[in-house]
Amino acid sequence: MSVTYLEAIRAAQEKALADDPRVFIYGQDVGAFGGAFKATKNLAAEFPGRVMDAPLSEDAIVGLAVGAAIEGARPIVEMQFADFSTVGFNQIVNQAATLYYRTDVPCPIVVRLPSGGTLGAGPFHSQSMEAIYSHYPGLVVMTPATVEDAYSMMLEAVSIDDPVIFCEHKLLYYHLKADKLPDVAQPAGKARIARAGRDATVVTYSAMLHESLQAAEDLVEEGWQIEVIDLRTVKPLDTDTVLASVARTGRMLVVGEAWPWGGVTAEVISRVATEGFGLLDAAPMRLNAKDTPVPYHPDLWAAHRPTATTVAARLRQLLTQ
Amino acid sequence: MVTTVKEKIRSREGADTDLSMRAFRIMLLARATEDKLAALYRAGMIKGGVFLGKGQEALSTASSIFLKKGDIFGPLIRDQAGRLAFGDTVLDTLRTYLGSAKGPMRGRDGNIHRGRPREGYYAMISHLGALVPVVAGGLYARRLRGETGVVGVTSIGDGGTSTGAFHEGVNLAAVERLPLVVVVANNQYAYSTPNNRQFACTDLLDKAAGYGIAGFKCDGTDPAACLETLHLAVQAAREGNGPQLVVATLLRLVGHGEHDDAGYVDAGLRKANVGRDCLEVGAQQLVEAGLATEADIAAWTKEAQAEVEKALNTAQREKGPDPEGENWRSISTEHLVDGHHDAEDE
Numbered sequence: 001m002s003v004t005y006l007e008a009i010r011a012a013q014e015k016a017l018a019d020d021p022r023v024f025i026y027g028q029d030v031g032a033f034g035g036a037f038k039a040t041k042n043l044a045a046e047f048p049g050r051v052m053d054a055p056l057s058e059d060a061i062v063g064l065a066v067g068a069a070i071e072g073a074r075p076i077v078e079m080q081f082a083d084f085s086t087v088g089f090n091q092i093v094n095q096a097a098t099l100y101y102r103t104d105v106p107c108p109i110v111v112r113l114p115s116g117g118t119l120g121a122g123p124f125h126s127q128s129m130e131a132i133y134s135h136y137p138g139l140v141v142m143t144p145a146t147v148e149d150a151y152s153m154m155l156e157a158v159s160i161d162d163p164v165i166f167c168e169h170k171l172l173y174y175h176l177k178a179d180k181l182p183d184v185a186q187p188a189g190k191a192r193i194a195r196a197g198r199d200a201t202v203v204t205y206s207a208m209l210h211e212s213l214q215a216a217e218d219l220v221e222e223g224w225q226i227e228v229i230d231l232r233t234v235k236p237l238d239t240d241t242v243l244a245s246v247a248r249t250g251r252m253l254v255v256g257e258a259w260p261w262g263g264v265t266a267e268v269i270s271r272v273a274t275e276g277f278g279l280l281d282a283a284p285m286r287l288n289a290k291d292t293p294v295p296y297h298p299d300l301w302a303a304h305r306p307t308a309t310t311v312a313a314r315l316r317q318l319l320t321q
Numbered sequence: 322m323v324t325t326v327k328e329k330i331r332s333r334e335g336a337d338t339d340l341s342m343r344a345f346r347i348m349l350l351a352r353a354t355e356d357k358l359a360a361l362y363r364a365g366m367i368k369g370g371v372f373l374g375k376g377q378e379a380l381s382t383a384s385s386i387f388l389k390k391g392d393i394f395g396p397l398i399r400d401q402a403g404r405l406a407f408g409d410t411v412l413d414t415l416r417t418y419l420g421s422a423k424g425p426m427r428g429r430d431g432n433i434h435r436g437r438p439r440e441g442y443y444a445m446i447s448h449l450g451a452l453v454p455v456v457a458g459g460l461y462a463r464r465l466r467g468e469t470g471v472v473g474v475t476s477i478g479d480g481g482t483s484t485g486a487f488h489e490g491v492n493l494a495a496v497e498r499l500p501l502v503v504v505v506a507n508n509q510y511a512y513s514t515p516n517n518r519q520f521a522c523t524d525l526l527d528k529a530a531g532y533g534i535a536g537f538k539c540d541g542t543d544p545a546a547c548l549e550t551l552h553l554a555v556q557a558a559r560e561g562n563g564p565q566l567v568v569a570t571l572l573r574l575v576g577h578g579e580h581d582d583a584g585y586v587d588a589g590l591r592k593a594n595v596g597r598d599c600l601e602v603g604a605q606q607l608v609e610a611g612l613a614t615e616a617d618i619a620a621w622t623k624e625a626q627a628e629v630e631k632a633l634n635t636a637q638r639e640k641g642p643d644p645e646g647e648n649w650r651s652i653s654t655e656h657l658v659d660g661h662h663d664a665e666d667e
Contacts, residue, residue, distance in 0.1 A: 024465060054493070057492065059451075059454065059486050060489035060490050060493040061454075063453070063486070064461055066454075066455050067443075067459035067462065068458040069462075070439075070458075071459045072462065073466075090486070094446050094448055094451070095446055098651075099438070100651065100652060100653055103425070105438040137651035160657065161654060162654050189657045239661040275661065
């Protein structure tokens, strides 16, 4: 018996619906059809009237969630693909994210963003949008990389009083498996040392965790012990855990699937450079996708995003600097 | 599906006389408040813009006067009157414009961007149309909780009807059959842009048919007509007939904001029926109906002005927010606050 990353997200939503009558799910095709990726499979039947198909209106879907949250509900809304959240962007960053600061009324909504590249998905079904949402005050941005986190962070996302952008990676949906759902949750907001090491620190999150872990494994036979940190949430960014690791290793590579300009990798390097400059034995490095739209062709896509091979290559540079 | 108010209501006998007087006095209070805001702006005593609703008081008052405790009101820029009718105060208005820490926005937002969402009084953001789905969402949550008979009203202008948010919001409300009344104040100009550069349909009311919802049309300069129309629309929504679109025709009698002299407004429109001042029309209606004398109206005007002066006196003495005491947090969950932005903070 095993559970996938996608099943964990579905199970967490099922539990949230069962535990709290204030929770409802709203989004395109999430009802009887069960969602484009089946993240809400059977939930409409299980919870009549609480898992509803929405018109094709991302702005209005998020707007509805904000209004419902004002009235005490806890909506989970699904953007069919993270890329389409740009249409609901105004409601997310100007309505949901400002409500608590402006009015003292919290805005407990969860916006699910099926994120990241998959084979053949192309420019408009592949985007990683965590950085752009993290830029705005008033949002929590979760980027689970494991089945356990997908489950427990979704439950925490629903339970907290603030708007959460839940970046779930589509590449992990079916292939990433765990033996069972976790009994104990590690709270969001704290990073996790996914692999201990002494020679360099890789800071990463979401699907890039797995590429980075593979790279670390590949470098073992070359004699390197690489520490890998899974940020888990990119906002808040657990800078303390990163700094503590860099203090041990003296070298840091930051890996993200998103585009290079600004963004999470830039933010991590900025914080380590300003707060931990003296800990570094070499200039920090980073690895991102290339600065183009995400290409369709599998060969182009494979070269566009960081992979275990390119992470390992960048680490070799870092280690010999 | 689309019906004009003329077809729906003919007679005014049995009109609620107490209601017309109450509405008129709210209109007077809104006008007195806004006259004071304009004066304060000219005197340089208000930081930021001042956006007034002169000429729209009748429609705005009618928009919320039929709402009850537990209903939802999402007003927009030119709704000083509707805000007062829903329970906002002159004091909170002035506090917000003057930046008092005691106002509902505590200096964190200003002017028309105010509300008390816990009391069903939603605080607009500047992006037009964005409030439509939010009010719909409030109603959706109420229905999910099993509450019936709740109504939500939100306002928009002719310009706002061109936004994607308006379209998505009204369509969603129609699909969900929510008790939402959308009041369109067609005041002929969106800032400086006239109707013929804003939409190509013959009448904005035509949109109601497109969304499959009921539509009402009224003369926004006529207080009695506004009250009758909104009464019908709110009642229809309350009785479960889904969203209602009200389109009122009027003219904004001031600039977009007080910085704007509105020199672009067609002089012909100012002289036409659409350019009437609803306060003058309302006064005439009350006098003609024998409900008030000119002297009564003059006395009410003085009372309204005195109320504004009193509130101003209070608001002016109140302190603004203290940047040192501000917690600078944009979320409520303690353990998820992001730190480390600035080494000085640590």
